[in-house]
Amino acid sequence: MIAPVDPPASPVQIRGYRSGDLRDLYRICLQTGDGGTDATGLFRDPDLLGHVNAAPYGVLEPSLAFVAEDGTGVGGYCLAALDTRAFEKRLEQEWWPPLRSRYPDPDVAERERWTRDQEVAYLVHHPWQTEDDLIADFPSHLHIDLLPRVQGRGIGRQLIELQLATLRDRGSHGVHFHVRPTNRRALSFYDHLGFTWLRTGHSHVLGMRLD
Numbered sequence: 001m002i003a004p005v006d007p008p009a010s011p012v013q014i015r016g017y018r019s020g021d022l023r024d025l026y027r028i029c030l031q032t033g034d035g036g037t038d039a040t041g042l043f044r045d046p047d048l049l050g051h052v053n054a055a056p057y058g059v060l061e062p063s064l065a066f067v068a069e070d071g072t073g074v075g076g077y078c079l080a081a082l083d084t085r086a087f088e089k090r091l092e093q094e095w096w097p098p099l100r101s102r103y104p105d106p107d108v109a110e111r112e113r114w115t116r117d118q119e120v121a122y123l124v125h126h127p128w129q130t131e132d133d134l135i136a137d138f139p140s141h142l143h144i145d146l147l148p149r150v151q152g153r154g155i156g157r158q159l160i161e162l163q164l165a166t167l168r169d170r171g172s173h174g175v176h177f178h179v180r181p182t183n184r185r186a187l188s189f190y191d192h193l194g195f196t197w198l199r200t201g202h203s204h205v206l207g208m209r210l211d
Helices: 019-031 048-053 055-060 084-102 108-113 116-125 132-137 155-169 184-193
Strands: 013-016 065-070 073-081 140-146 174-179 196-199 204-209
Touching (some): 019 048, 019 065, 019 073, 055 073, 055 084, 065 155, 073 155, 084 116, 132 204, 140 155, 155 174, 174 184, 184 204
Parallel strands (some): 140 174
Antiparallel strands (some): 196 204
16 A cells, blocks of 8 residues: 655745735734644634734734745744834834723732633733843844744745844844743754844743844
8 A cells, every 4th residue: 555645835935914914913823822833722712812922013013024825825924023112112002902901901819810811911911021131232023933834844944034134124233032941943943043042031032133
């Protein structure tokens, strides 16, 4: 008996973000949201994770959003903010207010019993503020997520290199991002690309100078 042969992977196109890609940002963010694996079964609201980690980049800074698309559809993205502090201010003014009226702020006294939805809802009401000393040297930040079908094909490297070149052309002198310690595959990938470990903890921070 001849073993079945997997069909060849379809070609991947890397292109700039379009407004019609917004639902793909939400979908990919959720399907990679558990340390790089699918978090769909962990959330009651499938959009919550994307509200925090993906969608605002497509809406507020689309010129720094790039996607990887194959014959099945969009399978990955690399998103960035040129000026992290300015981006955080825009989030406070434009992005968080309607979400705060939609998602209640969970009671901190019951933190040990929080669901994953409540953990993310807390970030809507109490968003992360990047430290001044980190922004001083690495003012930009990025997010990258790829579904399994487009991994291991050099797509991540192409997305990162395109993003770094774009940030450099826009005048950034450094970029940083956060990685969960459990996402060992991603940590190895970034190490090979030449990123430097800046901080360790609940979320590792990696960065690269661009000047």
